[in-house]
Amino acid sequence: MVESPSMTLPLAPARPLTALAAASRDVAAARLVALGDAARLVFRGREAAIGPAGEAFGVALPRESCRFNAAGGRFAFWLGPDEWLLLAPGAEAAPIFAAIEAATSGLPHSLVDVSARSVGIEIAGERAAFVLNQGNPLDLSLDAFPVGMCTRTVFHKAEIVLVRHAPDVFHIDVWRSFAPYVWELLEDARRELA
Amino acid sequence: MLIITCPWCGARPEVEFRYGGEAHIARPADPSALTDQEWADFLYNRTNPKGLHAERWRHIHGCGRYFNALRDTVSDFFVTTYKAGEPRPDIDASSGGNP
Numbered sequence A: 001m002v003e004s005p006s007m008t009l010p011l012a013p014a015r016p017l018t019a020l021a022a023a024s025r026d027v028a029a030a031r032l033v034a035l036g037d038a039a040r041l042v043f044r045g046r047e048a049a050i051g052p053a054g055e056a057f058g059v060a061l062p063r064e065s066c067r068f069n070a071a072g073g074r075f076a077f078w079l080g081p082d083e084w085l086l087l088a089p090g091a092e093a094a095p096i097f098a099a100i101e102a103a104t105s106g107l108p109h110s111l112v113d114v115s116a117r118s119v120g121i122e123i124a125g126e127r128a129a130f131v132l133n134q135g136n137p138l139d140l141s142l143d144a145f146p147v148g149m150c151t152r153t154v155f156h157k158a159e160i161v162l163v164r165h166a167p168d169v170f171h172i173d174v175w176r177s178f179a180p181y182v183w184e185l186l187e188d189a190r191r192e193l194a
Numbered sequence B: 001m002l003i004i005t006c007p008w009c010g011a012r013p014e015v016e017f018r019y020g021g022e023a024h025i026a027r028p029a030d031p032s033a034l035t036d037q038e039w040a041d042f043l044y045n046r047t048n049p050k051g052l053h054a055e056r057w058r059h060i061h062g063c064g065r066y067f068n069a070l071r072d073t074v075s076d077f078f079v080t081t082y083k084a085g086e087p088r089p090d091i092d093a094s095s096g097g098n099p
């Protein structure tokens, strides 16, 4: 019996922002970029599993609230006291998943491949925080939201993960079905900018 | 906008939270041993005070944790917040008030 290819191929990554990004205006003060595919895993676990999971991923899982660690182009975002989003841009999820499962075997935890669930948007430029604040009520001053901070929050009515990589560079991770909504509201917020 | 202090994440806007009802209500260990009135009290009857109220909140669009808060139901002022599992802080209504 011949298996149809669709039975063995993984789901194609969703790219809901392709058309919007292609038609997007370049605004230097708040550039918008639809980020490429990435492996995304959500790890939840108790004390004993946290260290080994970070070691297997290659990035120690941060224990401080609302902070992320980065190493070798990978990121571990603190989402809650027992919950992390592991992001590996351009990587396949399966080998990372297998490595973490091997390292945490027998230890209570959960690991879920959510690579297809969300997409990334970068917003960068000197007015990036201003644009984000059109739909997000957090204090985005560097004192209150420093470089290295990440958190789940909201953008208008959509839940997002917001990350500050540099004073003027933010990463948004948003569920893919909400992504066009967030993108178009970001576009709307920066209409007044040259 | 009302600011609520999550015990994990710090001061955050109200829109990131969901209300979770009165705090410190333990589910009876042996429900079948209760009278109908006792079971109804557990399910439905709440203190509904005018003044300080210990209540559950969830930082649903943040860390996802449930925690407890002491809020003044007259002024809507959050006197304090504390992690789930911790005892209700020994604060009386006179230390609450408007911000």
Ligand SMILES: [Zn+2]
Pocket (backbone or CB within 6 Å): B006, B007, B008, B009, B010, B059, B062, B063, B064, B065
């Ligand atoms: Zn929180």
